[in-house]
Structures are given as C-alpha cells and as structure tokens.
Amino acid sequence: MLEQKNISFYTILCNFGANPIDVNVLIESCTRIAVTHLKLIYSRIQKLLISDSLSLEDLAIDSIARLFAVSPEYNKTPIENAFHNWQPKISNEDEAIYFINKIVSNRVEQHVNKMLRNSDPFFAKILTTVEHYINKSSCKKLNHFGRICVVNENIFEITDTVINDDEFSVLPANLFLENKELFPNLFNFLSEETEHFPAIPLNSLVYKLKYLNVQSFTASEITASHLPKIEIEEIVCAGLNSTLKKLGSDYIARYKISDEDGDLFKKALTDIAEDLKNGGVSPGLYKYLQKHSEELSKEDYRKKYHNILEYLLKLMKNEIGEMLAGKKM
Template structure:
C-alpha cells in the first residue's frame, strides 16, 4: 500500500462489502476500500502513538506500517480467492447488519479489534522484563489504592484526581534524575516519588510507563510477588546470561524443528539466527526491541512489509515467542 496516499474516500461500506462477498468488486474499488480501512486503523494508531513511544521506547514508530499490518488479516483470501474471514465475521455479527450505519459500525469495530491485538503484540514483543515489571506496578497501584489518570495522552499514577489543565508534569530527564534510593523499597516507593515531585514543584503525577522502564533499567526484582523483606537486584551479568541461554535454546529449536525437517533453507536458518542474535543484543544494550520486520530487512535485499507478512512473519513470530518463553522460564528459576 502506498504510504503517500492522502486521499479520503467516501465509501458506501454495506454496498462495497456485498460486492466483495459476491466476487463482483473491481480491483480499483477494492483498493479504495482497503485504503479506507487503513485510514480508520491509522487514526486509531495515532491516538495510541504517545503510549507506543513510551512503551516501545522508539520515537520513530511508523504508525502507517502498524495500521497496514493491523488490517492485513481482515483482507486475507482463501484458496478460492474469497475473503472468507471477513465474510464470516459479517454474517455472524449480532445484531444483524441491515443498513449502512450498521455496516460502518461493524467495520470500525473489527478494525479496532485487530489494531488493538497488534498493538498488544508489539508491547509483548518489546521487552519481556518490561511486561513483567508493568504487571507488578499495576498490582501495587491497586494495593496502595492509587489512581491512573490520563493527562495529555500519557498515563500517570496519582493519589487523587486534580485539574489536568493547570498541572505541571515532570519531564523525562527530570524523572530519570530521581535518586535510585527512591526505587528500592516497594512499600515506600510511591510515597518517596510523590515527595520528590513536591520537592521539585511538580504535580503529584508519576509517569506510569517511565516508572516501569526505570525499574527495568536498574534490573530490580523488588516488585516481585511475594515481596521479600530485602530488595534483591538482578545484575546485568545475570540478565545477559539469561538472554544468551534463552537464545541458545531457541536456536536449537530452530535447527531441530525447521532446518532438519527442511521447512526452511540454510540461508533462512542463518538469517533467522542472525536476527534472533540482533534481538538479544537490543535487549541487552537498549532494553527494547524493534518491529520484527526490521530485524529481517537487513538480511533480505528489497524485503517489503507485504513480502515479510506473506513469507516470513508466521515463522519469525513463532521463534520470537519461543525465545520470550525461554527467557520467562529462565527468569523464574
């Protein structure tokens, strides 16, 4: 899909869907409908952009690419060339779709669902330690009876609600400069952070995702459940060993399940191996990951997103998930 396309189409969704299901739609009209659907997905991704930047730690996120990837499963065709998944969703939809408003609602909902699923997958891919830490932060927010408040597109932890139009929020650099001592006692951490905010004349709002990343960065296990009396730190050396062992186990699985069974070529085995090593390096040195497509792109000349989705995505996603499972398993030992 051409990312330079800025046209906005006026689409009769119900008529278009019926033409698609009847196999009577022209290629031109189908492309317009797909672009129209992509625009819907893109608008949703844009509303999530700030959250994506914080959680993926990547200010250069390609929102258009995410939108394209999100709607791709909707328009998959079977061997007969039918849009079977879309058709099944349409005719199983309740209440029954009878008019244009119903059809618009249906299309928006399935696009929103697919976009949410993809964004959720991106979060899970980004860093296994981050997701584990974030879950624990949520636990302690509930335990301490704190609130989550969205301010200017970001989620903050607060004691009470306040006037968001007049607040003074701590900057990223200022938050990073807060002393490590404020983070090493889970029972007092929030109180210490609120005191730091007050001391610096900022509103009592702790940036949720930045807090989680800060905890990941210091390799802390202090948010583990159950909570121990003393804070235990997971050293960088131990984390690196976990990542390396998880990588080795995944490469063995790649060789045994794919190469030896001739499901992939030797070149593909080498590319997947190199890409998994690149993921490991990113987790070691930056604490985050890029999109999976970006890991294969350097090894396949002229690799496009559509070709990645068609030929390599399923295998590489499986390998990536296997790698994360290995890390999680070793992390619990």
C-alpha cells in the same frame, strides 16, 4: 483538543449513527486527538514505529478502532455505550468534548501498553507487578492528557505539570531501591525538589525500573523490603540460546530450511534478542532478515520466512516469560 467550528459533537453523540457523515467527522476528530496524544509519548513508542507500514496515524487509527466497532453485547458501539452511561450525565458541548478527549486518551494508553507488553516481556512483567503494588498501596491511577500517572489516593485531579520522560529517567537511583518506600519517595521528591505535580508517569516508572534492574517483579515477592534484581542479560541470552537450539533441531537438522537460511535466522534472532534488552522488538520483523540479506523482497519474506520467524520469536518470548516467572533457571 478539539476545535468546535460549526460541529456539535454533543449532537453527533446524541444521534449517533443517524448521519454517516457525522460519524466520519467524529472518527476523524478522534484520530487527530489520538495522534496528538501519541506525539506526547513519542519517546516511549518510537521503537514500535520502526516499520515502513506503521506511522503515528496508523497507530492512532488502531487505538480508536474498537470505539467504533458495534459490540454484539450491547448492539451499539463502545463510544455510544460510554456516552450514554457517562457519569455525571453529559448535557452540553463542553462536556461532550471533554468526554471525547478522555475516552480517546484512555484508548490510546491501553493500546500502547498492550503493544509494549507484546513487544517487551520485561516491560510486561514489571508493569504487571507495579500495577499490583499500586492496588495494594494508598495510590491510584489518573489519566493526564493521555498519560497514565500514579498519584496519592486523595488526589482527584492533576492541577499542574507532570514530569516528562527525559527528566524522570535521570531521577536519583536511590529513590527506587526500596519497594515499600517507592511511591512515598517519588511523591516527596517531586513535591519538594521539582516544580512538578506529585504524579508519577506509569510507563516512565516501568522503564526506569527496568533500566536500573533493581527488582525481580514477582507478585509473590512484592512485600519484600528490598527486591532482588532481574538478570536481564542472562535471561535474554538463555532465551536466545534455547531458541537457537530449537532452530537447529527442528528446522536445520530436519532439512526444513537450508544452512544458509539457518544462519540468516540466527543473525535475525540475535538482533531481536538485543532489542529485547533495550526496549522491545520492532513490529517490522522483515527488517531483521533484510538487514542480513539485502536482496530479500517483502514478498519472498512473507512466503518463506515470516511464519518461521514469528514462531521462533514467540518461543523466545515464552522462554523469557517462564524465566521471569521463576519457572526456569
């Protein structure tokens, strides 16, 4: 939460841009809020932070940056536009502080979800289908201290503690087996068997479903009473093999890279495929190569390897995505 001290955030928002120093104070405050929210979900984003150049503060700044970029459509920043269009209208300091916490937590969740989607095609597929199912059921999403939670549609506020990621990960598997009963089962269990509020953390649910490997997560099959499972191992292996063939035919066979560099890429892609099965790819791709070539500098990596590895990773993700969508296999 924000500490008010002698700062009036209500005044800053009402007169946004009049004093650049005040805007900087607001940005710094929003960054602190974003860092706090990221700490609450650290277990979910740890893999995203495995990079020398990405810290919690970096991720926090990336999350809120768009709030302070002037939109050509409105000729003002999104945070200004949201403030003036907020309902009910903001009229005092407490309401301004609530608004800032709410809009920052929403931006953090959106940014993290986008990164998770980009780093893990299985997460993306499952999340898309779960959200589709939420829209088709008597449920809705609420933001609770930076976490998006699924609740019954008649709930307007989460008034008690929400189950944490670690506790959710060990919930009984039988609660997740029938898609039509998924949300009712979880709501009932949380209400009757735990001391938590009947709210389901969305990302925790996605990770649990991926771990259990119980659903195909194809939107067209969402009405089935019992969904078939994703063969994660099989799909990742097929995606890797297809990408390695492309590496051989397009780069090694055509002498665009040496056999030695070809082996280096193969090892890196194999490690990346393993990470895709276990939660997503680290944004620091350099480390995948540096692990197998300790003398490789970041400068040489950027000059010789970066574009090729990014291209091959994109191919592998596309291949996996097509298999998940049922276009292959």
